[in-house]
Amino acid sequence: MAEIIQRGKTWTYKVYIGTDPLTKKRISDSKGGFKTQKEAKAAARLVELQKQNGTFVKESDIPFKQFAQDWVKTYSRSGVKVSSVRAREKEMKHFISVWGPYPISRITKKMYQDRIIDLSEQYSHNYMDGIHACGRMIFRQAIELGLMKVNPTENFKLPKKQQTVEELEKEEDEIIFFEKEELAHFLKLAHSHGLEMDHLIFTVLSYTGLRIGELLALKWSDFNDNPGTLRVIKTLYNPTNNFKKYHLLTPKTKGSVRTIRINDKLVSMLKKHKIIQNEVKLKNRLIYQDYGFIFAREDGHPQLRKVVETRLKRLLKLARIEKKITPHSFRHTHTSLLLEAGVGIKEVQQRLGHTDINTTMNIYAHMTANMEEKASQKFDKLMEDLL
Structure with a gap:
């Protein structure tokens, strides 16, 4: 009563x-x-x-911050990657910053909508996809636990952001890569002036299109010299750049698991590198921990991505190349060379490990436009010489 x-x-x-x-x-x-x-x-x-x-739900007064932090602990134990947990922690902070002490049960659809729209004005659509996905997971769990009656994310669609001309121009410039002559000059300089493993790392990146995390995760068990192949089944995740605190994760997508054919030049370079590495093991036997990494530091741990990036900047400066080249640019460079060689789009997709053909097609369209521009310039030059 x-x-x-x-x-x-x-x-x-x-x-x-x-x-x-x-x-x-x-x-x-x-x-x-x-x-x-x-x-x-x-x-x-x-x-x-x-x-x-049996339909009554007693809404909870638990603060949003407390529930979100408890939720991410549960999420981390569900078998997801460390990188996914880190992403969720970053995304949920955008909600905690405004709703932290507020009871989760009192967060309305209007409040959620206003927050997402506000964030959409600050961040890219891709990043907002992640934030919205995180919000949906948190509130879905609250509903399942009977802590609130109405899910504020229900039937809410992420607003499409209208890109400005400046943003479109910037997006167009994101795919940066070496021209063939630039790459030859860079690799030659890496051979003559590079530090330990520089020439090998940048040659493998150029000749395979591997992601930097995939390359640094390679072990000798992934290398087969006859026929020459590299097996890609993991990626190195080390956001803190602490050489001991790394994680070996499954590749980015299902399609990223692949075996790449490599030429005799790379096979020879890797064999020579193994001989040098064995000498390093012997020299540093008191501190060397052999985990089997191809691109290992002098203590056996995998090389840091930060070191590769720093070495790259040094060589670009020496080569007087002013493009904003990153380790990922070698992947785009490899793609452009494959297309220039007449390799089919399906083969390019498989070699790069793209699950979605649209990803390959977007890069293909950019590369093709670049090649057409160069062809036009060459034709114009030819006609000038004739006149």
């Missing part, structure tokens, strides 16, 4: 719900602020009917 209480000028109901199985204490649902006794009784009757039908 509901208890109806008058408090000042308003009325409050209190309905007995049951007993907490853990504390054995009585659980009740109460709500005040009703202008009349009749309104309070009607609201109480609705709760009693929901209780009888």
